[in-house]
Amino acid sequence: MGILSIGVQALQANQAALQTAGNNIANVNTVGYSRQRVILETVPGQFTGGGYIGKGVNIQTIQRNFDAFLTRQATLTASTAAADVTRADKLKQLEGIFGGGANGLGASISDMLNAFSDVASAPTDLTARTVVLTRIDETAARMRAASQSLDELQTGITQELSQKVDAVNSLARNIARLNQEIAKVNGNGQPPNDLLDQRDQLVRELNQYVQTTSIPADDGTVGIFIGGSQALVLGTNVSPVSLVKDEFGDTLKNKLSINRNGVSIPLDENNLGGGEISGLLRFQNTDLNEGRNLLGRLTLAVSTAMNNQNKLGLDLDGNPGGNVFTAASFGAVNILQPVPPAILNTGTSNLSLGISDVTKFVASDYEVNFTSGTAGSITRRSDGVKTAFDFGTTNPVVIDGIAITEGNLGGAAAGDRFLLKPFSTSATNIASQFSTPRALAVASPVVGLMGSTNTGSLQQVGIVARDNPPTNVPVTLTFTGPNSYTRSDVAGTFTYTPGQAIQGTEPATTPLSQWSLTLQGTPKAGDTFAVRAITDPTLSVDVKLNAGNATAMMNLRDVAMFDGAAMTDGYAGLISQIGIRTQSANYAATVSTSIAGNLEKDRAGVSGVNLDEEAAKLLQYQQAYQASAKMIQIAQNIFDTLIQGLGR
Known part of the structure; x- marks a missing residue:
C-alpha cells in the first residue's frame, strides 16, 4: 500500500502543479495578477532497521511570486510619474493660452502703442484716432479672452479634482472590503492569493491619484495612509477625502481634506507626494495662480499707465482726458469672509489696496500677518520674502508698487491674517472705456x-x-x-x-x-x-494741433515696467516664465516616467507570467503526472498478484 499511497499523493501534487500553471497561462493578461507556483514538501519518512523509507509528497502551499520591496518602489515611482505627467499636461494647456505671433496679446499691445505715432503726426485726423481706439479695444478683448481661458482651465481642473477625489474614496472603500474578506480567511493558514492580488492592484490604482503608505497588520489587513500620517483606510474603516478651500476662503484654490469622525482635516499640499491629485493641486494653486498673476500684472500695469497718461492730456475739445481702459480693480480676500465663525480673525481691522507705482509690480499674492494692532509682516508668496510693517508709523504701507491701507487703525489682533490678491482678477472685465475718437487726449497741457x-x-x-x-x-x-x-x-x-x-x-x-x-x-x-x-490766452497755440501727449503715450513702449523690461516686452517675459515652468515640468515627467517604467519591468519580472516558462512547466508536470499514474498502475498490478497468490 505504500507505493499506492505515494503514487496517489504524487498524482494529486502534479495535478495541482498542472492546474496552477494553467491558471498562470489563463491570467497572463489579467491586470494585477501575480504568477503562482505550487510549493511541495516531502512527507517525513518511516523509520526501519534498514533506514528511513520515503512516504511521498504533500502540497505545502500555493505561493504567489511577490516582492514587497519592488512592488512598493514601483507603486511609489508610478505615483510620482502620475503627478509629474498631470502637471506637465496642464502646463502645456496654460502655455497654449498665451500664444505669440501676430495674434498674441504682446503684438496687440505693441500695435496699440505704435498707433499713436500716426496721431502724433496728425492730431486732428479722426481716422488715426479711430485706429488707436480700435487697437485699444482689441488689446482689451485679448486680455479678457486670456482671462476667460484661464477661468475655463480652472473649471476643468476643479471638475477633474472632484472626479478623482470620488475615485479615491471608491478605491478606499474597496480596499476596506478586501481587508475584511482577507481577515476572515487569514486564520486558515493559507494566503488568499487572488484577494491579495486584487488589493495590491487597488493600492496601485489608488497611488495613481494620491501617494500612499501601506502598513500591514497582524490580521492580514493593511492600513493606507496619505499626507504623511493621515489614515485613509484602517482595517475596514475608511476616512473619506474631499476638496475644501484654504484658510482664506480663496475661491481659486483647493486643498485636499480628510474627514475623521466628522472633523475635516486639511492636508498640507507639500506632504501629498505624488499622484494625479497632487499634480493638479500643484498646478492649480501654484502654476495657474502665477499665470493669473502674470496676466493680471500685465493688464493692470498697461491699463493704469495708459489711463494715467491719457488723463494728463487734452482732447479735441480742450477737456482733460479720462480713462481709456476700465479703471483698475483689486482683489483682497481676508480670513473674515467667508470662513465659518470657528476660525475668524478676532480683530476688527480691514485692508484696502491702491496703486503706488506700476513699474514696481511683482506678479504675486501677499499674506499679511499681524503681530499687534498695527504691526506685523507681509510675505510675498511667490518667493517667500518677508517685509516688516507698522501701520501706526506708515499708513499706507507700500510694497512692490502696491499701497496697503489699514482701516480701523489698530483694530487688528495678534494672529490676524489677510490674503491680498491684487492681480488675480485684473483682466476679467477689462474693456475700452470710451468709443469717440474726439475724446482721445493727445494734446499736452x-x-x-x-x-x-x-x-x-x-x-x-x-x-x-x-x-x-x-x-x-x-x-x-x-x-x-x-x-x-x-x-x-x-x-x-x-x-x-x-x-x-x-x-x-x-x-x-x-x-x-x-x-x-x-x-x-x-x-x-x-x-x-x-x-x-497750452490754454494760456496769451499764446497763439491751437490745442488741436498739439500732440505732446500722443508722443508721451507712444513713449510708454520703452518704460521699464516688468522686472526692468520695457512695456512692450512684458508679454514676452510672461511667455518666458510660463515656458520655463513647462520645460522643467516636461523634463521631470520624462525622467519620472522612465524610472517608473524600469521599476515596473523589474516588478513584472518577478510577478509577471512568462508563457515560455509556463509551457515548459506544463510538459514537466505532465510527465510527472504520467509517471505518478504509472506508479499507481504498478501498485495495482502488485496488489492483483498478491491477491492471486493468496487465492491458491
Whole structure:
C-alpha cells in the first residue's frame, strides 16, 4: 500500500502543479495578477532497521511570486510619474493660452502703442484716432479672452479634482472590503492569493491619484495612509477625502481634506507626494495662480499707465482726458469672509489696496500677518520674502508698487491674517472705456517756448505733463551761463546738465508733479525758456494741433515696467516664465516616467507570467503526472498478484 499511497499523493501534487500553471497561462493578461507556483514538501519518512523509507509528497502551499520591496518602489515611482505627467499636461494647456505671433496679446499691445505715432503726426485726423481706439479695444478683448481661458482651465481642473477625489474614496472603500474578506480567511493558514492580488492592484490604482503608505497588520489587513500620517483606510474603516478651500476662503484654490469622525482635516499640499491629485493641486494653486498673476500684472500695469497718461492730456475739445481702459480693480480676500465663525480673525481691522507705482509690480499674492494692532509682516508668496510693517508709523504701507491701507487703525489682533490678491482678477472685465475718437487726449497741457532772443544752441528734447492742469505755470528759466539757470517761481540758482530732466518743482517731489522738461545744447547767458499752459490766452497755440501727449503715450513702449523690461516686452517675459515652468515640468515627467517604467519591468519580472516558462512547466508536470499514474498502475498490478497468490 505504500507505493499506492505515494503514487496517489504524487498524482494529486502534479495535478495541482498542472492546474496552477494553467491558471498562470489563463491570467497572463489579467491586470494585477501575480504568477503562482505550487510549493511541495516531502512527507517525513518511516523509520526501519534498514533506514528511513520515503512516504511521498504533500502540497505545502500555493505561493504567489511577490516582492514587497519592488512592488512598493514601483507603486511609489508610478505615483510620482502620475503627478509629474498631470502637471506637465496642464502646463502645456496654460502655455497654449498665451500664444505669440501676430495674434498674441504682446503684438496687440505693441500695435496699440505704435498707433499713436500716426496721431502724433496728425492730431486732428479722426481716422488715426479711430485706429488707436480700435487697437485699444482689441488689446482689451485679448486680455479678457486670456482671462476667460484661464477661468475655463480652472473649471476643468476643479471638475477633474472632484472626479478623482470620488475615485479615491471608491478605491478606499474597496480596499476596506478586501481587508475584511482577507481577515476572515487569514486564520486558515493559507494566503488568499487572488484577494491579495486584487488589493495590491487597488493600492496601485489608488497611488495613481494620491501617494500612499501601506502598513500591514497582524490580521492580514493593511492600513493606507496619505499626507504623511493621515489614515485613509484602517482595517475596514475608511476616512473619506474631499476638496475644501484654504484658510482664506480663496475661491481659486483647493486643498485636499480628510474627514475623521466628522472633523475635516486639511492636508498640507507639500506632504501629498505624488499622484494625479497632487499634480493638479500643484498646478492649480501654484502654476495657474502665477499665470493669473502674470496676466493680471500685465493688464493692470498697461491699463493704469495708459489711463494715467491719457488723463494728463487734452482732447479735441480742450477737456482733460479720462480713462481709456476700465479703471483698475483689486482683489483682497481676508480670513473674515467667508470662513465659518470657528476660525475668524478676532480683530476688527480691514485692508484696502491702491496703486503706488506700476513699474514696481511683482506678479504675486501677499499674506499679511499681524503681530499687534498695527504691526506685523507681509510675505510675498511667490518667493517667500518677508517685509516688516507698522501701520501706526506708515499708513499706507507700500510694497512692490502696491499701497496697503489699514482701516480701523489698530483694530487688528495678534494672529490676524489677510490674503491680498491684487492681480488675480485684473483682466476679467477689462474693456475700452470710451468709443469717440474726439475724446482721445493727445494734446499736452503744457508747452515749452524758446526765448526769441536766445543766442546759444539750446534745444527742447521733450516736455511731459505730470499734472493736468499744472498749477505752477507759467515758469521762465533764465540761463546765467552754460551750466546754470534761475527760475521765475523759485529763488536760487540751479545747475543745468544737458539731457537731464528739469522737474516742475524744485526740489522735485515723489512722485513727480507739475511737469518735466528735458533740454540739450549749450545756452548763453541771458537765454530763456518758458513753460506755459497750452490754454494760456496769451499764446497763439491751437490745442488741436498739439500732440505732446500722443508722443508721451507712444513713449510708454520703452518704460521699464516688468522686472526692468520695457512695456512692450512684458508679454514676452510672461511667455518666458510660463515656458520655463513647462520645460522643467516636461523634463521631470520624462525622467519620472522612465524610472517608473524600469521599476515596473523589474516588478513584472518577478510577478509577471512568462508563457515560455509556463509551457515548459506544463510538459514537466505532465510527465510527472504520467509517471505518478504509472506508479499507481504498478501498485495495482502488485496488489492483483498478491491477491492471486493468496487465492491458491
